[in-house]
Amino acid sequence: MIYKADDYMLGETAWCPGCGNFAIRGALAAALSALDLKPHQVLICSGIGQAAKIPHYLRVNGFNGLHGRALSPAVGARVANKNLKVIVESGDGDSYGEGGNHFIHNIRRNPDIAHFVHDNQVYGLTKGQASPTSEPGMKTGVQVDGVVLPPLNPLSLALVLGAGFVARCFSGEKEHLQETMEAAIEFPGYALIDILQPCISFNKINTWGWYKKRIYYPEINDPQDWMAAMELSRQWGDKIPLGIFYSSPRPTFESSSRALEGEPLSLKPFDPLQVAEVQDEFL
Amino acid sequence: MEVNILVGGAAGQGMETIMNLLGKSLVREGCGLIYTKDYMSRVRGGHNFSRLRIASGKPWAIVESIDIMVALNEETYYHHRDNLAPSGRVIFDPRSFSLPEDENRGVPVELQKLAEEAGGKVMANTVAVGALLVLMGLQTSTVEDLLHDTFAGKEGVAEKNIVALKAGFDAAAQFCSACFDLPPRNEDGNKLFIDGNQVLGMAALASGCRFLSAYPMTPSTGVMNYLAGKSKDYPLVVEQAEDEIAAINMALGASYTGIRALTCTSGGGFSLMVEGVSLAGMTEIPLVIIVAMRPGPATGLPTRTEQADLEFVIHSGHGEFPRAVLSATSHEDAFYRLNKAFELADRYQTPVFFLSDQNFADTHRSVEPFDFDRLSYNRFIAEENGYEKPYKRYRNTESGISPRALPGQFEGEVVLVDSDEHDENGNIIEDASTRRLMVEKRMRKLASLAEEMDEPDFYGDPHPELLLIGWGSTYGVLREAVDALITLGTKTGMLHFSDLWPLPQKRLKNLLAEVERSYCLENNAGGQLAALIRRETGLSIKGSIIKYDGRPFLAREIVEEVKNDL
Ligand SMILES: Cc1ncc(C[n+]2csc(CCOP(=O)(O)OP(=O)(O)O)c2C)c(N)n1
Numbered sequence A: 001m002i003y004k005a006d007d008y009m010l011g012e013t014a015w016c017p018g019c020g021n022f023a024i025r026g027a028l029a030a031a032l033s034a035l036d037l038k039p040h041q042v043l044i045c046s047g048i049g050q051a052a053k054i055p056h057y058l059r060v061n062g063f064n065g066l067h068g069r070a071l072s073p074a075v076g077a078r079v080a081n082k083n084l085k086v087i088v089e090s091g092d093g094d095s096y097g098e099g100g101n102h103f104i105h106n107i108r109r110n111p112d113i114a115h116f117v118h119d120n121q122v123y124g125l126t127k128g129q130a131s132p133t134s135e136p137g138m139k140t141g142v143q144v145d146g147v148v149l150p151p152l153n154p155l156s157l158a159l160v161l162g163a164g165f166v167a168r169c170f171s172g173e174k175e176h177l178q179e180t181m182e183a184a185i186e187f188p189g190y191a192l193i194d195i196l197q198p199c200i201s202f203n204k205i206n207t208w209g210w211y212k213k214r215i216y217y218p219e220i221n222d223p224q225d226w227m228a229a230m231e232l233s234r235q236w237g238d239k240i241p242l243g244i245f246y247s248s249p250r251p252t253f254e255s256s257s258r259a260l261e262g263e264p265l266s267l268k269p270f271d272p273l274q275v276a277e278v279q280d281e282f283l
Numbered sequence B: 001m002e003v004n005i006l007v008g009g010a011a012g013q014g015m016e017t018i019m020n021l022l023g024k025s026l027v028r029e030g031c032g033l034i035y036t037k038d039y040m041s042r043v044r045g046g047h048n049f050s051r052l053r054i055a056s057g058k059p060w061a062i063v064e065s066i067d068i069m070v071a072l073n074e075e076t077y078y079h080h081r082d083n084l085a086p087s088g089r090v091i092f093d094p095r096s097f098s099l100p101e102d103e104n105r106g107v108p109v110e111l112q113k114l115a116e117e118a119g120g121k122v123m124a125n126t127v128a129v130g131a132l133l134v135l136m137g138l139q140t141s142t143v144e145d146l147l148h149d150t151f152a153g154k155e156g157v158a159e160k161n162i163v164a165l166k167a168g169f170d171a172a173a174q175f176c177s178a179c180f181d182l183p184p185r186n187e188d189g190n191k192l193f194i195d196g197n198q199v200l201g202m203a204a205l206a207s208g209c210r211f212l213s214a215y216p217m218t219p220s221t222g223v224m225n226y227l228a229g230k231s232k233d234y235p236l237v238v239e240q241a242e243d244e245i246a247a248i249n250m251a252l253g254a255s256y257t258g259i260r261a262l263t264c265t266s267g268g269g270f271s272l273m274v275e276g277v278s279l280a281g282m283t284e285i286p287l288v289i290i291v292a293m294r295p296g297p298a299t300g301l302p303t304r305t306e307q308a309d310l311e312f313v314i315h316s317g318h319g320e321f322p323r324a325v326l327s328a329t330s331h332e333d334a335f336y337r338l339n340k341a342f343e344l345a346d347r348y349q350t351p352v353f354f355l356s357d358q359n360f361a362d363t364h365r366s367v368e369p370f371d372f373d374r375l376s377y378n379r380f381i382a383e384e385n386g387y388e389k390p391y392k393r394y395r396n397t398e399s400g401i402s403p404r405a406l407p408g409q410f411e412g413e414v415v416l417v418d419s420d421e422h423d424e425n426g427n428i429i430e431d432a433s434t435r436r437l438m439v440e441k442r443m444r445k446l447a448s449l450a451e452e453m454d455e456p457d458f459y460g461d462p463h464p465e466l467l468l469i470g471w472g473s474t475y476g477v478l479r480e481a482v483d484a485l486i487t488l489g490t491k492t493g494m495l496h497f498s499d500l501w502p503l504p505q506k507r508l509k510n511l512l513a514e515v516e517r518s519y520c521l522e523n524n525a526g527g528q529l530a531a532l533i534r535r536e537t538g539l540s541i542k543g544s545i546i547k548y549d550g551r552p553f554l555a556r557e558i559v560e561e562v563k564n565d566l
């Protein structure tokens, strides 16, 4: 059967009315449909947070794991079954804070995974504390005098670490988001989209209107121009560029392993007697 | 009749090379042996030594006394001379240091010089092996064969080593030839020479494990090294994770998606993994975790041994969920026991632990080749028409075990696992009745899991007055202590646990009712097995023999403790 975007939609969500997560989910469903990916062919791994609840609201395979740990099971899943399209979706806190080490090292590892970060610049689920991308000065129940730490720039960091695909989207630009998601899913290797997303409950600074006023689509002539991508990744403030800043494949994690040649590991049959010769080296 | 060898020197001087070459060739000659390592957490310098004991039958543990010492530095001699037998010998390099005047057991062999003459300093260890051979009345041919095997494809290397070997042999022959009698040998010599980590790695491979994600940590790293070496030739991926948190979560992702996965670590790394253990319990994903214990807390003694993480592992992870904790009595047992761990994990869809320690992991023994026919491989994965539709990952069943399908396995079906409490579908819930249903479903697995546990192994006098109780790597030394106590006239038996949790109780209860005295013997300060037995059975083991200095027990120490108590 052909799955239309609506066919992936599932269940009643626990998101606030007006949350950017709805548009992100809609864009992803449309992307999956456009790519003709059937529910059983897709796996979404997520951590914990409002964004990370998304596997419950889409009809695909789901691994809703631990806070900060969404990327790791996704890597394991790629090892076991490289026929699955593996997508990681989680919040900014989950991906860049608690999961920071995995973010760094999976960019280096370069598994064939699309990573969609719902970046609302705040911890939504735990009710509004600062996230690594929060604006300096933002007051919260914990950062009572305003955020002091400078924000982490996920796109610059990803570029410095050698990410092959680096993009920024806005949940309010759904068509662009869908297209970019399709490109990220198709991209061979780790592909990051930092998706700006208003949090209507807890982020009173970076609102829909705030983003809308600032976003623009720069002309990107050469998606392999790393310096230009770096330049774009650093733009923030009055003007915030959207687009695929960088796209240049490099060898994937999967391609470096002999065991992952041929059919997926999960389908390769096994019998202990086949390997009995391994003990001969100890004789 | 036995021969005990000690090779000592600074880290980096290559004690291991000597022992591996010598140990393996002795096994090929038909000797039964055990070889242990005592090393420091450093790459160069310090004082490291290895012991090798050759005895008739099966030597189960090492002893302190030394017949032949190879002192690669002066410190080794002074450190160990009190244990050198009166009839013992010390092989040393007279160009490197000299022995005291009154020491007449020296066998000077110019290790460095002879090596250089043979083609390079690195072969000093091979020179030492030649000297060891002649002292034990052996010829060089078996080692020569081994050198050819080891350096196959590297032109000239084996030949140069053989020159070095013979030079050492001839040099030592002038001082003492065949001064030590080897115990009677097996006819065939068809035994494996293998250490604990290699046994576990091989068992994992032979159990169909296809993914190891781990972060290096002594003394578990040998498992990683073994499997990484095999990933060239077998369908197996070994990934060094960025940390232990990633290691366990990667393994869970792989297992969820359909392959047998393993992670291994030691206490500190395991501390980082425990949230993942809890995740395995909640999501009901099979996972085998090898925890190779070393003394803690914190970084502790990185290269030493301890059995202090039993309680930690049994209780690791927040919340309540079923798990199994296994260990092994011996190398022989460990091979099949780790296979059992994989089978239990798949059958019960829950984490299963294998508790190892440095004493087991780093110890080589000569063992019978393993019987691969005895291994099981059952994945317990749903078949096309073998599950109720629509598929629900956590469908409630009588046994508590839900049919397990893999993502992508059935067109039109999806598999959802969740760290939050969930319904049968895997969807996040918060209502009280579904919560109760799911807790009960998971916990129901525990009853049948308990039935799978093997009773502890018994050895000794069938009607013991004295019972020694232990678990894991102390099996060998306990056996030797039991033999010694029986020889001394005490009717002694031992009960040794491989499967630890859920604690098998039947044999223990029966025996405790019969014996007059019992001791629990553990490499920890708190008496953790004794505490576990007390908690689970209400029975207290009166005697306690504990050791927590990071060193394995000696049989002599056990016998003395028991006798002092009489
Ligand atoms: C180990 C751990 N620490 C803390 C938490 C609590 N926690 C849950 S979600 C979250 C932050 C969520 O922020 P983000 O990832 O940005 O997701 P959002 O809710 O904004 O979508 C925190 C701190 C947890 N679940 N687990």
Ligand SMILES: [Mg+2]
Binding pocket: A049, A091, A092, A093, A118, A119, A120, A121, A122, A123, A124, A131
């Ligand atoms: Mg957030």
